[in-house]
Amino acid sequence: MTSDLEVRQHNALTNARYEYTETQANIFLVLLSKLRKEAPDAVYQITVPEMERATGHQYNYKQLRESTKEMMGRVHEITTRHNGQQVLRQLVLFKRIDYLLGTGSIEIEFNEYATPYLFDLKNNFTSFQLQAALSLTSKHAKRIYQICSQWKDKGETQEMAILDLKKTLGLADNKGREDYTEISMFKKNVLDVAVKQINEKTDLLIGYKLEKKGRAFRYIVFTITPRPVATLPDLVPTAQPGIQQSHLDNAARILDELRITNAKHRHAILSSAAHVTEVNRYNHDLKTGKIKASRNAGGLLLVRLGLVAPKTPTV
Numbered sequence: 001m002t003s004d005l006e007v008r009q010h011n012a013l014t015n016a017r018y019e020y021t022e023t024q025a026n027i028f029l030v031l032l033s034k035l036r037k038e039a040p041d042a043v044y045q046i047t048v049p050e051m052e053r054a055t056g057h058q059y060n061y062k063q064l065r066e067s068t069k070e071m072m073g074r075v076h077e078i079t080t081r082h083n084g085q086q087v088l089r090q091l092v093l094f095k096r097i098d099y100l101l102g103t104g105s106i107e108i109e110f111n112e113y114a115t116p117y118l119f120d121l122k123n124n125f126t127s128f129q130l131q132a133a134l135s136l137t138s139k140h141a142k143r144i145y146q147i148c149s150q151w152k153d154k155g156e157t158q159e160m161a162i163l164d165l166k167k168t169l170g171l172a173d174n175k176g177r178e179d180y181t182e183i184s185m186f187k188k189n190v191l192d193v194a195v196k197q198i199n200e201k202t203d204l205l206i207g208y209k210l211e212k213k214g215r216a217f218r219y220i221v222f223t224i225t226p227r228p229v230a231t232l233p234d235l236v237p238t239a240q241p242g243i244q245q246s247h248l249d250n251a252a253r254i255l256d257e258l259r260i261t262n263a264k265h266r267h268a269i270l271s272s273a274a275h276v277t278e279v280n281r282y283n284h285d286l287k288t289g290k291i292k293a294s295r296n297a298g299g300l301l302l303v304r305l306g307l308v309a310p311k312t313p314t315v
Contacts, residue, residue, distance in 0.1 A: 005033055005129070005130045005131065006127050006128070006129060006130070007029070007032040007033050007127070007128065007129075007130045007133075008032075008121055008125045008126065008127045009032060009117070009118065009121075009125060009126055009146075010116070010117035010118065010121055010124060010125055010126075011124050011125060011126055011150055012078040012079065012080055012117055012124075013076065013078065013117050013118075013126075014126040014146050014147060014149075014150050015078070015079070015147065015150075015168060016076040016077060016078040016091075016168070017076070017077040017078075017167050017168050017170070018074055018075065018076045018077070018170060019074075019139075019169065019170025019171075020071070020074070020139060020142075021067065021070075021139060022137060022138075022139045022142070023057075023059070023063065023064070023067045024067045024068075024070065024071050024074075025133075025139055025142045025143075026051065026054070026055050026057070026134055027046070027051070027064070027067060027068065027071070028071075029054075029130060029133050029134055029142075030046055030050065030051060030054050030055075030134075031044060031046060031108060032118075032130070033054075033130050034046070035118055035119065037119050037121075040110070040115040040118070040119040040120075041112075041115070043107050043108070043109050044107070044108050044109075044110075045105055045106065045107050045108070046105070046106050046108070047103075047104050047105045047106070048060070048061065048064065048104040048105075048106075049104060051064070052246065054131075054134055055134050055249075056246070056248075056249025056250060056252065056253060057249070057250065057253065058246060058250065061099065061104075064106065065099060068097045068106070071093075071094065071097075072092070072094055072097060073092070074092070074093075075090050075091065075092060076090070076091045076092070076093060077089070077090055077091075078091060078117070091111070091113060091114060091117075092111055092114070093110060093111055093114040094108060094109065094110060094111060094114075095109045095110060095111045095112070096108075096109050097109075126146055126149050126150040127149065128145065128146055128149035129202060129203050132145070132201055132202035132203055133145055133146065133202075135201045135202075136197050136198065136201060136202070137197065137253055137256045137257055138193050138194055138197055140169050140171075140190045140193070140194050141193060141194035141197040141198055143168065143169055144169075144191075144194040144198065144206075144222070145194070145198050145202055145204065147168070147222070148198070148204055148206050148222050148224050149204065151222070151224055152204060152224050152226045153226075154224070155223065155224060155225070156221050156222060156223045156224055157221055157222045157224070158221075159211070159219050159220070159221050160219065160220060160221075161218060161219055161220075162183075162186070162210075162217060162218060162219060162220050163178070163218075165220060166178060166179070166180075166186075169190070171190070183210070183216075183217045191208055191220075195207060195208065196259075196261070197256070200261065203226060203227055204224055204225070204226060204227070205224070205225040205226075205227060206222050206223060206224050206225075207222070207223045208220055208221065208222050208223065209221045209223065243273045243276050247276050247277070247280055248270060248276055250280055250283075251269065251270060251275075251276045251279040251280055252266075252270060254279050254280070254282075254283045255269065255270075255279070255298075258297055258298035258301060259298050260298045260301070260302065265302060265307050268305075268307060269305065269307070275305055278304065278305060279301065279305075282301050282304065
């Protein structure tokens, strides 16, 4: 799978209201890369090794099975037209998902009502770089990258209500339930994380402008500057002698999650087999509770690797 492969989806899907986990989003992205416009009724197949090569993550059947089980019941709300009338359509994408036991392969067949939004694109589609989207570890960054890709030729998105954006990201519903009601928390946990990852890993440089109505921020506009794919940093580092590629890819993802972005630190870590091993061990210990790092897990890792000095307590 080449790093500059471009994939397309209907704008209605780009702006649909639904929420995928990172794993579910990656499954769908890999699936998008395999679609053939001349074969909308075909049964498509993905494999566990293919998923691992594309994403740098390690998967097993149980993990993927739980993810696709939820995807089968995930409703996508899209705005479309039917018989000349604008409608809000609730759509399930998949007709069936079969696991071919003992082969590592998964067969997927689309719902016939979903195929127009994947194959009959004409001029109403969003195109984006597959490997860039796969490299984003924030599920919200993946969606915001696709939304911004729709408007990359315009320089900025249309003004959208923050509440509508939250609904698109699965952070709010029509019953008044809403995550990150404080704008500062929405910025910190969603917008700023997405902007940072997109600017570091994709063909877009983005920012955002918040606009008030009365005393509260109600609207958002993303600003977008495309850049040539050739100028991008390596999205997937190349393993050095003594380092397995899967271990290196996993270490790079962990550094992203811990927000270790300093180029000097990342190069020192990812070029050392010992450091890559320690990053993977540290992440495992962190996830299983063997290491407690309630405030700055990334800073603690840098200290353990000897790349920064521990802070001296003030007296």
